[in-house]
Each structure stands twice: as C-alpha cells, then as structure tokens.
Amino acid sequence: MADTPNDVANPDRRNFLVLSTMTMAGIGAAAGGVGLIRTMTPTRDVAGGSVIEVSLEGISEGSGIIATAGRKKYSIRRRTADEIAAAVADDDSPMRDPQPDSDRVKRPEWLVLRLQCPHLGCPPQGTTAGEKRGEFGGYFCPCHNSQFDTSGRIRKGPSPANLPVPKYFFASDDMIVIGKEA
C-alpha cells in the first residue's frame, strides 16, 4: 500500500484534524441523541390530564370517598373530632417519618391523601367507614401490613414513608381541586 496511517509528515496536524473531526461528530451525535430522547418525554395531552374537582357534599363524619384521576387514586376522609385529637396527640410519638398533623392537612376536618402505599404501591384500605383501618385507626395496607394513623403517617410495617399528601386546594367549602395548588 502507498503508506500506512501512522506514516505522516506532520503528526500534530493529523492529530488536530482527527480530534476536531471526532469532536464535531460527537457533538452531532449528542445533539441527535438529545432530540431522540426528547421525543420520549410525556406529551401535553398525557401530562396535563390529572387535575380533578371533587364535591365534598354528602360525606358524613368518620367516612370518606375515593376519587380517581387517570390511574391515580385519592382518599378524601372527613375525620371525627376524636380522630383529629388522636393525630395531634401523636405528633411527638416516635415515628419513622415524623411530621406534625398540622403540616398534613389544610382544614383539620379533611384529610386528603394519595392512596398509594410508599412501600410497593398498593392502595391502602381505610377511606370509607366499612374498610379495615388497622391498629392506629387510620389506614391499612393489605399487601404487606403497613399500618397508618389517622393522619396517614406510617406507624408500623414496611412502608418507608407516610402516605403522600397531593397538591390540592378548597375551591369552596364543599368543593376541592386535586392535582394543583390554588
């Protein structure tokens, strides 16, 4: 063959050309890659569809309802005075994920939670009066026996965190909007 690639008169020049070519190719590949990955991000019709309005009319004290937005479930529970008192009294008890009850509600009467156990994602029971509520009178996850209190805080069992409080606000006294802040 005429010559081998290493046999060049000016290796610095060759190295510069090779490096700059590869840099440009790298930038091009990265830009293309970013564009391709970007096509995988959620589209607006999927990303925007999870805000719901829920009417609170007809929910009696001590019971609650489950609201659904897309695939997400929310628990809206109207707590009794005893349940509120129990939750506040336990604020200083040793807990895995300590949080005062006042940080978890906007109006003490209404407890609004994302109904998904932080352990492995099962829906805990306890929203309506007839469901099993566990040792602390709050929620009970049937999958792996996590027990939550009347503020939805983890008290016993494998869950690493409290039941999450979603974004919500009271549109009026008997209407809440879940999925965004006011």
Next chain:
Amino acid sequence: MAGSRSPFTNPFLKGFDERLPILRAVHYSMTKHAYPKNLNYWWNFGSISGIMLLVMIVTGLFLAMHYKPSVQEDTYGINQAFRSVEHIMRDVKGGMFLRYIHSVGASFFFIAVIFHLFRSLYYGSYKAPRELLWILGCVILILMMAIAFLGYSLVWGVMSFAAAEVITQVFTAIPVLGDDILMLLRGGEDVDDALLNRFFALHFLLPFILAGVVILHILTLQTVGSNNPLGVDIKSKKDTVSFHPYYTFKDIFGLSVFFTIYMAVVAWAPERLAEAINNQPTDYNLPSHIVPEWYLLPFYAILKVFTWDLNIFGLVITGKQLGALAMGGSLGILFLLPWLDTSPVRSARFRPLYRMAFWGFVLTCVILALVGAQTSGEAFFIPTPLGRILLGFEAENGFVWGSTQQWGVLFMLYYFAFFIVLMPVLGLFERTRTLPASISEPVLPSSQGGGAVAAAAAAAAKPMTKAD
C-alpha cells in the same frame, strides 16, 4: 484472526480484544485490507446506504414508541393508526422532525441504493468473483421494497389503504394457492385490523433481517474485494490504499454532502416526494388514481401495462397474471445478471456499445417511472424538463405523444431485452477498448522508465509531503 496478536496498546482495549477479538477484526478491515486506490465518488453510496439503514432503524424505533396499529375509529371517523401518526406530528416533542426524517429517509435510502446499484451496473461490479455480492445486494433491494411498502401502509391514509389493497391483490394472480395466500396476508377477507397489525410486526422485524443481510454483503465484499472504475484487478501494492484514513474521509465528505441535501428536504420540502392524499385517513374507498411511492413506480408500470390475456394452445394466462409475472421477473432477472453478461471486461469505460445500452437502461427506468405515475389508457405525458433533455426542445406544457400503454410496453420490452438480449450478445460481438495493465499504469509513467518511476515511487511513499 483468533490466532493473530492484538494490535492495541491501550490495556483496556487490548484486554477486551484478547477476550473477544471483534475490535481487531474492525481494525484489520479498516487498516490492513487493500482497497483499489482509484475509487471515485460513485463508490460512496455503499457506506451512505449503510448509514441510511441505521438512521431508519433508530428513527423507526422511536416512532414505534408512539404508533398504534389499530383501525378503530374515534367519534370523528379517524382511525387510531392515522391519529397516532398525527399525534406524533403535533404533540410529541420533535415528533414532526422525527417522522419526516423517517419518511423522507425512505426516499433517500432508495436514492443511495439506486446510485449504488447503477454504479455496479456501469462498472460491472457484479461479475466474477462478485456474483454472490451482487445477489446479496438484490436480496437487500427486494427486502427494502417490501419494508418500504409495509411502512407506507402503516399511516392508514387513503393511499396507504390503496397500496395494501392493490399489492395484496397481486398475490391472487398465483394459480390455485393465490386466494389462500391472500387470506394469510390479510388475516381475513378484507384489508382491515388484522392486516395492519401484521404489517406493523413485519415492518419492525424485517429491517433487522435486512441489517443481517447487509453484514453478509460487507463480509462478502471484504473477501472478494472492491471493484474499481477501471474494472481491472489489483496487481500490486502500488494499486491500493487502506480504507482508513483514505476512504473513511472520502466517505465522510460524500456523506456530508448527501446529508445536507437530505436534511434540506426534511426541513423545507418533506411532503414533496409524498402523495398529498395520504394526509387524509382512509375511508376504505380506493382513490381513482392509485400511485405508489416514486421508487416503486417502474415496477408498478410493469405490473399494470398488461391489459391483454395470453392464450397458449388453450392455456390462458390472464393479463393480471402476466403483470405479476413480469413484475416478479423484472426483479428476479437481476439475480441472473452475473451469468447473462458474457463480456470479460467489467468497466463500461472500455465498452462503448454497452455504455450506450446502459444509458438506455437508465432512461428506461425513468420512462417506466413516468408510466407508473400516469393513468393507464390515457395519452403519455412527458414533463417539460425531461422533454428538454430527451427531445431537445421545450413544449409549452410538457409533451404528449402516444398512450401510456404504448410507452409502457415499449420500455418494458427494453428493460427485459437489456438483460436477456443485450447483455449476452454485446459480450460476444463488442470491440472493447484496450484495458490498462494495472490500476496505477494510466496515472504513473511507464513502469519500465528509470527516473520517472523513482520520482513516482518517492511521491507514493510520502504523499503528505507532496501535498504540503
């Protein structure tokens, strides 16, 4: 190669290569394989085609993440498949760009492959010892046509439906088994949900099969070696260079030019090569004027020019069967090309008669494409730019003469005559020009001369200093 020593000094590369010697295989093929040093820019289209396949597979994968192969209609009467394509165009971030890279990419993939194919034809790259290389190329072409047709159907627009309806119907031309094959293709009586689902599955699978055939094509190429514009074999090391850096950079340059044009079309004229009517969801009625994508037009022309039946002593072959046979034959005959061409000379540079026959064949493909695009039974229309080239004068609104049918039959006959008559006969009677003794002989002074050879050898040894 497993016995050879690793060429790498970097400990990671060396260690990896000693355990799985694929790096040295690439290194060997890039730097140690001898390529003819006179390859011109027509030789760029092989690597461009390979890159286009990669582009199509990558963009196709990301499109498949959003596409839904379902004919179920929403309240507006728009089917899900079409809706999901529109969703890609409107909602997915960068989706319009992604889809146009893919749809325009199909055209540019064909452009690259067509240049590659005609280059082989012109320079005789299909002749011994490259018969298998050529046959694998033919397999690639047919797979590409199948994949392009399947992909076009997925949009489920007006023309998608027409394509699926007409092309699956072609199979009913097969005697006895035709109707059963149609059932298997469609998964039912009609072109419907079952067909769309299996077309999507096949459109996803076949490109990977294609990639496998491409790898065989490249391995065959590395075994038999590249042909070159002179068509003479490599005689000595003076005739060759390594792939890297010589052809890597020549290919990168060609690729850059090709991609500049490709991206310009994607950005400014993405629908230019497409049928506008396919931007409507199908209502399951066939449009009055059915045309395939441009790269399938010559074959579509051959399919539709047969309007008469053939009666051989009572055995009737219908026009439909003749059309299907001819279309299949127009592709099948490519496989026989290495044995139809009787000339020992490869390159058309030294074959004056074959060169004319070749350009006649190129013209034939263009005319057949026009026939394929026009309505059968009407007057044949030659658009102005082509008329200017062919006829040397400019008509006011293009040029009309004869019927589409007549032009179609005439040029279909040339298509087949080129392979069956001209290829064997020219090889026997043509007076070819004198071939050079070697690749370097026409450019280097006579190898017997003293001083000239020394100067040439010195130049060959240090080409970079000469360039400085």
